[in-house]
Amino acid sequence: MANVSTLRFGAQTDEVTSLLRIVNMVRSGEAVTRPEIGRVTGLGRGVVAQRVDRAVEMGFLEDAEYAPSSGGRAPRTLRFRTERGRIVVCALGGLHIHVGVTDLDGTILHEAHRAWDIATGPEQTLATATTMVDELLAEDDGTAVWAIVVGLPGPVDFDSGRPVAPPIMPGWNGFDVRTVFEQRYGAPVWVDNDVNLLAAGERARRRDENTDLIYCKVGTGIGAGLVSHGRLHRGANGAAGDMGHVRVPGSEHVCRCGKTGCLEAVAGGWALVRDAHAAIADGATGLLADSAASGDELTPEVVSRSAERGDPLAISLVQASARHIGEAVAALVNMFNPSVIVVGGAVASAGELFLAEVRHRVYELSLPLATRDLVIRTSENDRSEPIRGGVDLAREQLFEVSLPRWFADGRPTVAAVRGA
Ligand SMILES: [Zn+2]
Structure with a gap:
């Protein structure tokens, strides 16, 4: 059995590339049986079997029920293990804080909402928001947090996770929001403008x-x-x-x-x-x-x-x-x-x-x-809209943008995602 850590150094680039692709294919539903994966990727049966075994061993995929037979022996479907991690969304508005915890598929497991004035400043606001997140995580079963998305009602420099001259948020300019969450929860954090979260949610609803x-x-x-x-x-x-x-x-x-x-x-x-x-x-x-x-x-x-x-x-x-x-x-x-x-x-x-x-x-x-x-x-305009949008952003960043950086670890870490 190849050592998982050798994946990190790029020696088997083709292997890693096809492995990532297969995990994402099953995750998105593009192909969920070994024969389907073979057809879509053009990889041979033996190679597909080996890659899938590896993804199962690393904890990303598992065998699920049998697919409907089309004549011959029914193939086993694969599923992405959405229960392995949690996504936390913390949506701060001008006058409220809304937090949610979901599985990796975006199913909302816990949610909380309270009135809050963002002009109170970053320290108190983030202390209140993280306390709300702590309470939701305490209700959960201890599954690791894989990603956190924070929405703010003003311009945000996405690369650094800091607000930029926000017009209605006194004291927030340049505040290192991302580090507050990364240090507290030990998970990669993405900070974005609150309306970008909503736009991401609408994007996800479209084919x-x-x-x-x-x-x-x-x-x-x-x-x-x-x-x-x-x-x-x-x-x-x-x-x-x-x-x-x-x-x-x-x-x-x-x-x-x-x-x-x-x-x-x-x-x-x-x-x-x-x-x-x-x-x-x-x-x-x-x-x-x-x-x-x-x-x-x-x-x-x-x-x-x-x-x-x-x-x-x-x-x-x-x-x-x-x-x-x-x-x-x-x-x-x-x-x-x-x-x-x-x-x-x-x-x-x-x-x-x-x-x-x-x-x-x-x-x-x-x-x-x-x-x-x-x-x-x-829009749908229900209360959970920012949570669903934040989850879509988290899934994009986790699985479409940063996956090659943390894949070898089996779960995302701050160091791997940030390339430290
Ligand atoms: Zn104005």
Whole structure:
């Protein structure tokens, strides 16, 4: 039996390459029996058997039930052992922390959510987030953590795992978020912008691997995630898609970032709440005014729910937001030519009301060729969306990007993934 550690030094490059490919084939479902693997790879029966034995020995694959017979002896199917590791996703928003633990297949095993202001700063926020993760892992059976993905509501330098001049996160600029998690959990960590997590989740839902997609999130803040030919486009500094703080001509509203006239200060969730209070103070009546009068806190969710229920003030606020978003998205469509635009977030959860206005503006302001095959729709918009998206990012980084670096160890380690 060849020593597993010899794999590391590249002597048997062909062997390692085919081994990695077979593990990923079974993992993705591309080929799950030895004869299928032989057909797809062109490798001989003996070589396939030997490679599969090795993958079983290393703990990646195991024999499962028999496949339906097509005449001869039914082949045994193989399965990827999704239970061997855990993926942790820690999605930090402007006003909440959402954490989840999944198996390697992305099945969510444990989840927790709490309100939290990101402006509290990195030390306290990360202490709270890691305590939430610790609690979820304590509920689990002790299976090793293989990967952690952290989402932040601002630009992130993906290579270093640090936020870059985030407009609404005082104290976070350059903070080494990745090391905090890597040291605590001893697993490789990837840090990314929160909307990139959502865009990754939408990418995973599509069969077309080469999708060109824009995910536009309209929550308290506004941001976009860009997927170009199946790859997240982060830009030179991680700022790609950070559209919330572009200037809206003619607006004099002061933004949370300190500038004047940002898109977010006109169309973001907090701006809608501000405008709702102003309109009610000016004598507007209806559902929203009644909610406010009864002492309920007005939130972006309350505004969009009231709009869905037909409240005229809420409808006009949501439509005004959608109009501005549609204009900003139209500019992106002309430059980026996506095939799909997904709108998500609390404000966009007003559904068709919001979507119709965005569509209207995009078609009106975009070039005909850029919109010929364009699909615009709302996201699933449930609470687990960031967790599913984070898992997709983790699986991409683990199995498609870094697998050759840690494969010989049988499980990912920080040192192997970081190439130390
Ligand atoms: Zn701003």
